[in-house]
Amino acid sequence: MAQGAVAISRVSISPKTGISAALLVLALILLALVAVLSRADASTGLGAGDWAAIRFTVAQAACSSVLSVLLAVPVARALARRRFIGRGALVTLLGAPFILPVIVAVLGLLTVFGRSGWINGALEALGLPTVSIYGFHGVVLAHVFFNMPLATRLLLQGWQTIPAERFRLSAQLRLTPRAMFRAVELPMLGQVVPGALALVFVICLTSFAVALTLGGGPRATTIELAIYQAFRFDFDLGRAALLSLVQLVLAGGIALLALRFVPMVSVGGGLDRLMPRWDAQGGMQRVVDAGVITLAALFLLVPLAAVVMRGLLGLPVMPVSVYHAAGVSVAVALGSIIVLLALALPMAGWIVSRKGGGMEAIGLLGLSASPLMIGTGWFIVINPYADPFDFALPVTVLVNAMMALPFALRILVPPMRDAVQAYGRLSVMLGVTGWKLWQVLLLPRLRRQIGFAAGLTGALSMGDLGVIALFADPERVTLPLQMVRLMGAYQMDAAAGAALVLLVLSLGVFWICDKGGRGCAET
Amino acid sequence: MLKLDQGLIAQGDFQLRADFTLEAGRNYAVIGPSGAGKSTLLAALCGFVPLAAGKLLWEGRDITDAAPGARPMTMLFQDNNLFPHLSVLQNVALGLRPDFRIVAKDKEQIMAALTQVALADYAQVKPGKLSGGQQSRVALARVLVQARPLVLLDEPFAALGPALRNEMLDLLKATIAQTGAAMVMVTHAPEDVRRIADEVIFVEGGQALAPRPAGALMDDPPPELRAYLG
Numbered sequence: 001m002a003q004g005a006v007a008i009s010r011v012s013i014s015p016k017t018g019i020s021a022a023l024l025v026l027a028l029i030l031l032a033l034v035a036v037l038s039r040a041d042a043s044t045g046l047g048a049g050d051w052a053a054i055r056f057t058v059a060q061a062a063c064s065s066v067l068s069v070l071l072a073v074p075v076a077r078a079l080a081r082r083r084f085i086g087r088g089a090l091v092t093l094l095g096a097p098f099i100l101p102v103i104v105a106v107l108g109l110l111t112v113f114g115r116s117g118w119i120n121g122a123l124e125a126l127g128l129p130t131v132s133i134y135g136f137h138g139v140v141l142a143h144v145f146f147n148m149p150l151a152t153r154l155l156l157q158g159w160q161t162i163p164a165e166r167f168r169l170s171a172q173l174r175l176t177p178r179a180m181f182r183a184v185e186l187p188m189l190g191q192v193v194p195g196a197l198a199l200v201f202v203i204c205l206t207s208f209a210v211a212l213t214l215g216g217g218p219r220a221t222t223i224e225l226a227i228y229q230a231f232r233f234d235f236d237l238g239r240a241a242l243l244s245l246v247q248l249v250l251a252g253g254i255a256l257l258a259l260r261f262v263p264m265v266s267v268g269g270g271l272d273r274l275m276p277r278w279d280a281q282g283g284m285q286r287v288v289d290a291g292v293i294t295l296a297a298l299f300l301l302v303p304l305a306a307v308v309m310r311g312l313l314g315l316p317v318m319p320v321s322v323y324h325a326a327g328v329s330v331a332v333a334l335g336s337i338i339v340l341l342a343l344a345l346p347m348a349g350w351i352v353s354r355k356g357g358g359m360e361a362i363g364l365l366g367l368s369a370s371p372l373m374i375g376t377g378w379f380i381v382i383n384p385y386a387d388p389f390d391f392a393l394p395v396t397v398l399v400n401a402m403m404a405l406p407f408a409l410r411i412l413v414p415p416m417r418d419a420v421q422a423y424g425r426l427s428v429m430l431g432v433t434g435w436k437l438w439q440v441l442l443l444p445r446l447r448r449q450i451g452f453a454a455g456l457t458g459a460l461s462m463g464d465l466g467v468i469a470l471f472a473d474p475e476r477v478t479l480p481l482q483m484v485r486l487m488g489a490y491q492m493d494a495a496a497g498a499a500l501v502l503l504v505l506s507l508g509v510f511w512i513c514d515k516g517g518r519g520c521a522e523t
Numbered sequence: 524m525l526k527l528d529q530g531l532i533a534q535g536d537f538q539l540r541a542d543f544t545l546e547a548g549r550n551y552a553v554i555g556p557s558g559a560g561k562s563t564l565l566a567a568l569c570g571f572v573p574l575a576a577g578k579l580l581w582e583g584r585d586i587t588d589a590a591p592g593a594r595p596m597t598m599l600f601q602d603n604n605l606f607p608h609l610s611v612l613q614n615v616a617l618g619l620r621p622d623f624r625i626v627a628k629d630k631e632q633i634m635a636a637l638t639q640v641a642l643a644d645y646a647q648v649k650p651g652k653l654s655g656g657q658q659s660r661v662a663l664a665r666v667l668v669q670a671r672p673l674v675l676l677d678e679p680f681a682a683l684g685p686a687l688r689n690e691m692l693d694l695l696k697a698t699i700a701q702t703g704a705a706m707v708m709v710t711h712a713p714e715d716v717r718r719i720a721d722e723v724i725f726v727e728g729g730q731a732l733a734p735r736p737a738g739a740l741m742d743d744p745p746p747e748l749r750a751y752l753g
Contacts, residue, residue: 422603425571431592431621440623444608 018350021343025402029369032377033248039380040245041238049218050243053226054250056215060136060222061204064143065197069151071144072196073189075296076155078289090297091156094149097300099456099510100503101463102146102209103480107487107499108303109133109142109214111310118306138214139222143207147200149300154199158192159185177285198257205251206370209465213484223247227372231470237380244373251370311500314493322498325482326505328393329462332478333509335397336404336461337454343401344408344453349442351409352416371399371466379470392471396478400461408453412446419445451517458509463502479505524705525568525596525673530577532560532567539563541731542577543724545705547672550696551734552716553709555726556751561709564724564731565675568707569598592621596673597666601681604662605650611637611661612646618665636664640694656687663691663698674699676708692719713752716741727751 046054079091097105112118113133120130133141166184175183208224215221221229223243230240378395382388423441427433432440443450465480472481479502486495525545532539539560545551553561566572568579570591579587581595597618605614615633616625625633637643640660650658659680666674676695680688696719699706707724710716716723722734727747744752 423606425600426603426606428571428591429569429598430617431590432617432623433590433592436622440609440617441606444606 015350015353018346021346032374035377035380036241036244039237040241053221053223057222060139061201064140064204065200068144068147068200069196071148072151072155074292076152078292080159082289094153097146097149099459101506103465103483104499104503106213108307111306112303135220139210142210143204151196154196158188162188202255224372240376244376247370307499310496314497318494318497325477325479329479332397333458333462336400337458339401340404340457348412348416351413374399375467375470389473392476396468399467400464404457404460411449411453415449448517451513455510455513459506462506526580528578531575533575538729543733547705548703549705550721551707552720553724559726561726562677565677570594597669597671598675599662599679601678607650610647615665618669636667640664659691670702672704674704674706678709
């Protein structure tokens with residue numbers, strides 16, 4: 001019987017609070033947009049440099065997404081058909097770049113691929129010409145580092161949607177690996193790859209921290225970076241606003257197009273489920289798969305190991321300012337977690353109590369609204385009334401929470417819907433409604449997901465290098481920004497120490513929240 | 524006491540007409556073929572499905588549009604009768620205090636109800652640790668503290684084995700008799716009807732027929748009921 005659905009329509013999860021939260025988010029974004037529109041200086045139009053930035057942004061995003069997904073195919077394929085000790089750990093590791101502070105990974109990549117890095121050291125020793133990590137290929141390298149694992153997880157998810165019967169049937173028919181690929185795997189890839197490409201493309205379009213550290217100059221500037229430069233160096237609000245608008249139209253338009261492709265990112269587990277496979281038992285295929293998996297693991301692990309090793313050496317030479325910045329970052333992360341939960345929980349409740357969707361629109365806002373655009377907008381709003389730099393930290397807290405909102409909703413809504421479907425009737429029957437419903441049913445049933453969403457938000461906020469770069473002054477510095485300053489001053493050892501601290505803090509806040517949620521969750 | 528006056532339940536293509544009165548303290552069984560609308564009838568009495576037409580009156584008062592929790596009745600479902608994350612004590616307490624504020628006096632009453640279903644030792648245990656029969660008894664203890672004048676049951680013991688089921692039915696009957704409530708139970712099993720019901724509501728062909736005395740009806744069923752009973 002359809003009593004679950006019936007019950008849902010009678011369960012009221014204080015939708016007014018949820019609507020208010022959604023309106024607040026909308027207002028924060030729209031106000032920024034209006035401010036940007038009001039100040040956008042279109043009289044001079046876009047200069048040659050601006051067009052170069054647009055071209056570079058699109059080109060690097062296209063290149064990054066194609067490379068990430070292309071490389072992810074063999075990795076996901078190998079992971080899907082091999083079982084080995086450490087497979088689960090590797091799949092978990094593939095999720096790590098998501099919560100890894102960008103600046104930490106960049107430092108790791110610099111240590112390995114940089115001017116005086118390990119690779120160049122080896123090349124020099126062999127008398128070969130060295131390579132430079134700066135510019136187009138450096139930006140693409142960093143984006144692949146972040147997004148190849150994400151694409152691999154998406155594709156692995158795709159592989160796991162293939163019914164076991166197909167593999168059984170293929171084994172029965174003794175299909176060759178090539179025939180197997182064409183008959184079973186290629187159709188699945190046809191469905192999953194466009195979504196993965198679209199998602200990675202949109203992510204790379206709004207990339208800022210990577211471009212700030214590895215790009216720069218007239219030939220390697222993204223739009224986000226151009227906004228930042230117009231804002232910080234030229235203090236040309238009109239041009240910053242105009243560029244924000246370009247960014248919004250570009251990223252928003254493509255997000256809108258991509259929306260139909262972008263898959264649900266499974267943030268939970270389930271990827272370590274193993275399917276029995278009978279194909280690909282040949283020796284050559286085993287060697288290839290082992291090679292692919294080893295290379296992918298090294299690609300991820302070596303830069304991280306480099307951060308840890310170099311960071312341990314750098315810890316003693318860190319200036320006191322690093323500790324201060326770490327304190328600020330922890331406060332910002334905790335603030336973001338609180339704001340996120342205050343927004344996401346009522347919104348999830350509202351979405352669940354509605355019949356239709358609504359998530360898509362909210363997810364779209366999160367994808368297309370770039371942090372720097374919102375930052376610029378709020379700077380313009382605050383500027384006439386107060387010193388915007390006084391609001392650097394609150395705005396950062398708020399924007400970081402809003403950036404995590406689409407992910408949090410994707411984590412919270414499905415289990416909340418399940419809880420209401422299973423126990424909504426009982427709650428209504430007992431007269432448990434409104435806030436009591438949260439206390440009795442929703443919060444206890446969702447502890448695990450709340451912990452996970454909080455951890456994700458905390459880690460993302462801890463490592464964020466976006467709005468804070470716009471607003472920061474010497475007194476209000478977060479740890480990622482402090483790292484950039486140390487790197488800019490060529491204090492690489494101190495920067496590495498700070499990177500290690502940041503890494504530990506980010507992973508730590510994620511681990512504590514996630515563990516806390518799991519620990520409390522029962523049955 | 525509870526009067527369903529010219530009631531019509533409509534869900535898509537499905538329609539069910541019902542017009543009957545339930546008396547205090549009587550036990551009613553609702554029987555009929557699968558898909559005839561037995562569960563839907565209960566859901567409508569309980570307020571989960573709105574009436575498309577007609578009225579529901581409780582002692583002359585119109586409760587057609589009352590929220591489920593505000594009606595003088597309680598319901599046991601086929602499953603999910605207990606919150607798995609709450610202890611047995613808390614689950615029963617919700618029947619007494621939907622606002623979850625339990626004072627010492629309430630606790631005495633809850634423990635008395637748990638003692639009656641022989642689960643006093645399990646007050647602090649989570650439902651997941653209990654057997655199916657024990658879980659049903661926790662739900663019964665909650666019915667006891669709720670003390671509503673009407674108890675609706677939608678095949679509540681369908682998942683239990685025959686012996687345990689009979690035991691639960693007897694306990695149910697005793698519990699309900701103690702609170703003086705009337706009971707309406709959906710069931711598939713004719714033997715349940717004989718064991719527990721005073722009267723039978725037969726649901727078939729878009730109609731819920733008015734209650735008839737159980738003994739007479741089961742001994743000499745009309746043709747449609749005979750066809751259903753086989």
